[in-house]
Amino acid sequence: MVDIEAEPTWEQKGRKTTRFQDASELRHAREDARRRHGVRAVIFDEAQHLMHVGTGAKLFDQLDWIKSMTKVTEVLHILLGTYDLWAFRNLSGQSSRRSMDIHCARYQFPQEQDRRDFQGVFLALLQQVPLDVEVEPLMQHWIYLYERSIGCVGILKDWLVRAVATALHDGRSSLSLAWVQEHALSEAQCERMALEATEGEQALGYTAQRRA
Numbered sequence: 416m417v418d419i420e421a422e423p424t425w426e427q428k429g430r431k432t433t434r435f436q437d438a439s440e441l442r443h444a445r446e447d448a449r450r451r452h453g454v455r456a457v458i459f460d461e462a463q464h465l466m467h468v469g470t471g472a473k474l475f476d477q478l479d480w481i482k483s484m485t486k487v488t489e490v491l492h493i494l495l496g497t498y499d500l501w502a503f504r505n506l507s508g509q510s511s512r513r514s515m516d517i518h519c520a521r522y523q524f525p526q527e528q529d530r531r532d533f534q535g536v537f538l539a540l541l542q543q544v545p546l547d548v549e550v551e552p553l554m555q556h557w558i559y560l561y562e563r564s565i566g567c568v569g570i571l572k573d574w575l576v577r578a579v580a581t582a583l584h585d586g587r588s589s590l591s592l593a594w595v596q597e598h599a600l601s602e603a604q605c606e607r608m609a610l611e612a613t614e615g616e617q618a619l620g621y622t623a624q625r626r627a
Contacts, residue, residue: 449488457484462494466503474503478510485513498615518619521566521612533561536568544579547589556592563599565609574598 449457459465465477485492494500505511522529522536534557541548553560564571578598582590600608 446484446488449490454488454490456491456493458493458495460495463496463499463503465494466499474506478504478507482510482513498611498618501615501618516619520616522561522568524561524566529566530561533557533566533568537571540572540575541590544575544590546579546582546587549589549591552592553590553595559596563605565605565612567608567612570600570608574600 448454466474481492481494484490494504501516504514522533524530534554537557537560538550538554541550541553560571560574564574575595578595579590581598582594587594
């Protein structure tokens with residue numbers, strides 16, 4: 416439990432509650448709040464969008480800001496995103512030195528254990544569906560589900576959510592293979608995602624080889 420009255424708040428210090436004088440004051444308020452509330456980690460989801468700021472100089476500014484916030488607040492900053500994030504982090508040697516990569520890899524079809532695990536995850540997701548699910552036909556076509564999700568559980572989950580949401584909206588009581596297939600991403604979309612994933616995996620594999 417966090418006692419928000421443990422230290423004087425910005426209101427008690429005479430600061431404005433809805434508007435700060437400038438960006439510096441807002442930043443200090445944010446740093447102060449993190450310390451007071453005992454924040455242990457700040458997580459940026461879809462952090463690759465930090466790259467979309469225009470010039471190269473601003474990209475370095477983004478990295479410097481994250482480094483500065485981490486140092487000043489002594490709070491771990493976690494960036495979650497696509498493989499583009501890896502290149503963003505490597506723009507600076509200092510940020511590379513201060514960072515640690517954790518690769519959330521997709522399931523690899525050539526690996527027998529990955530194939531089994533993917534089927535297990537698929538079945539677990541189907542068991543959460545609030546409809547009558549044609550489990551056997553769906554599980555028999557798990558390879559199709561793998562191909563159209565490129566082995567990524569996040570893509571598979573979003574796919575099933577789309578299918579279930581439209582089924583509920585249409586008043587359907589069951590989830591069939593045909594209905595799931597209607598909500599699959601196109602082959603072109605899957606090919607593009609697979610290409611980007613493969614390129615990212617190769618880049619990380621190259622880095623691992625250089626470290627070995």
